[in-house]
Amino acid sequence: MKSQIEEEFSDFYEKWVVQLEEHLRLLLVVSKEKPQEAVCEAVVTKLTAHHKEYYTVKWASAADDVLAFFTPLWLTALENAYLWVTGWKPSMAFRLVESLKKADAGHSAGVGASLAGMTEEQVKRIEGLRVRMKAEEEKVEREMERMQVAMADRKMVELARLERVARKKGDAAAVGQVDEMVNAAVKGLLCGLEKVMKMADCVRLKTLKGVLDVLNPMQSVDFLAANTMLQIQMKKWGEIRDKRCRIDNQENCLLISNH
Template sequence: MKTQVDDHAFSDFYHNWFLKLEDILHHLMDVDVLSEQSNQVAVNDDDQHLQALVSTVTTHLKEYYTVKWASARDDVLPFFSPTWLTPLESAYCSWLTGWKPSAAFRLLNSFVGKPGTAMAAITEEQRRKIEVLRMKVRVEEEKVEREMERLQVVVADRKMTELAKLSSRRHDNQGSVAEGLVEVAVRGVMGGLEKVMKAADCVRLKTLKGTLDVLTPLQSVQFLAATLSLYLRLRQWGINTHMAALKLNIQD
């Protein structure tokens, strides 16, 4: 099982990863502001640069999931109650250790047809593809949720409770055997949680990839800028709320 030192190691990784995410957002915002100032909804002569920016974002996000999955092999539980997030961030990322994929479509819909943005030029074909993707993602979400519900039933199963009671009887051979059975059962539950977490992460990645495949390079940049800006605001609001609460406690 992981130690507190290991948890701190992932917290350090997340802190540095988020700082780089902020830097990437600045580059996205520069393009977004420039496109609005020039009143353009399409950039034909600089698509390669835009695609490189999009690739930078997706590569950085994949790095997070790579490290997350590697850490979860040792202990998946911290990812269901992350100490590296503020309570506000945790509330937003409460769907199986992360953001709920379908939330991306609500954000996307808030930009569709918005004047002065590349989304103003979104086509009916793009709208159709996004709707098809949304329905597929919802099916995938429900599949993961059913697996999580099944796992919760296993955890609450009476046999697990009985094994736990027996394992506390360390004074006889029966207790030793039961303790070993509990250890095996717990490993099975942890493995199930890890599997559900990865399945949820895969839906998140598929949602992102599917959305970017439909959008033009400039639309993708604006969508990613809006998404990362939301993450940044959530973290800043969460930190500010936490600091204000600490200040009140000190004054009391």
């Protein structure tokens, strides 16, 4: 059963993805027609604003239920498998740039073709950004590891022992006191998780902004088109896989019941 936050964010995300698909259609048209820079800049601005809206709503929702974003019910199992601290890993953006840079303009259907023409200066700046963002990724991972290890520190182990003893003795007053301490400790852990989530999101946003700052408007359109297409297709592949699993489970249940 979904919590209220999960219900509300699931509804928001479903509508957000529909709008993302509309942005993709526009990106593909612009990528093919290659209009003036002002048109490209307008399309890029709209999509970046769409992504910022996602994080604004995400952070507001996480303030009430941060754990929902570490086990997001609105994503498919395939999407969940590739999550990095509640979202996409920044390093993926640089891998995508590299793939598009090597793409054959004659076989790219207009998407990503202009990245094959990146200048040496652009390549150098992208590499510098990649190194900086990698360092920030590692900082997030260290903080996440610290939070995970905190679950087994002396304080948490002692609370677990105290609660077990109090419940075994049937001491209601002691149980109440321990519950208060446990709630305070868990609240501290959740605040830590929220902090790490926001750190990771900031690296994602800085990576996206950094890449777009290096690319020219037409290159930015091609990069965003490829990135958006990958995100949407990953969701669709995941939905197909989840549907097949549900059908297989139903068939297995029928086989079992018939025997």
